[in-house]
Amino acid sequence: MFSNSAFKIFEESIDKYHVLDDVSQSFSNPYDKDSIEHLLYRKNWIDTVQWHYEDIIRDPEIEPSAALVLKRKIDASNQDRTDLVEFIDSYFLKKYQSVEIKEDATINTESPAWAIDRLSILALKIYHMQEEANRTDATPSHIEKCSAKLRVLLEQKKDLSTAIDQLLVDIEAGKKYMKVYKQMKMYNDEELNPILRGQK
Template identity: 65%
Template structure:
């Protein structure tokens, strides 16, 4: 099994696990050993699944503004958690490949493996929800057809992205490419960097 196949298998299973509850406050059962790459991949997709549905909830035109603000802040916290997990996955891979001899003409990729994996996780959610649209019994045939076409595009996109991830990892393992991890310097969550926070909201 390739690494992308492992990712897709876990992401699909985790997305399915979320929809057993279909509740943003549900407690997941992560079946993998803590600290393993499988554990991190499950955790990543669970965060994405919860955030997906929080984004749906906050778009309810009848939502109470106070509740909307609570959800917005929860989404902000989720984004930070998501970023942290991406960095954990990159750190895992960086450690895995730390002894690889890098070729003199090796190049760096436009994004790290974990940020590509992040997109693969989101694709699993897009595919799941688009597939649900194709089996609705209360939708017009035109809607079903449009969603089926979109689903096919998403499946092709997942195939292409999966191949690209496997090729990137193969290049890293062979020393043709190398990893560099830049910590995401998100400023809006940092009381020392967000002017609204360090000026006390004035």
């Protein structure tokens, strides 16, 4: 199923990142640039780097100037993340463009790519909660709490994966249809953000 393949790619990306565990490390994509795998790997790498940006910026000792630089990186990362989601939805729109939509077809509350975005973040939560559950320097209470949270995350993975796969099956069968709205984020646009517009 698609969700299983996607999750394996997310795990591959996360494992690769943690070899160096450095937000400044170079990025290389092992998949063909025209493939959905390429998009999924890139998407999760962005999520993984941003996960660690978010850890770093919460350091109470961080210098304000360094925090500002990091905030700009997080903003850019969020834009990249949104762009990748839209690229992934474009893949599905093209894949299912010839499907005959049934008269009683319904629309889903989110597009396939935004559900896949949630799965990518969930892969990161599972990886890091597993790390916490495996810590040898933590208290038994910490290990127990993290193990319980990990079980919930794994159940969520099962449910979300099932929902994604069912959505794709329904789209392919014409029971659901895709209607993708661009995010139209205003705060990065020099014409739409009054602060940026005033600086022109």
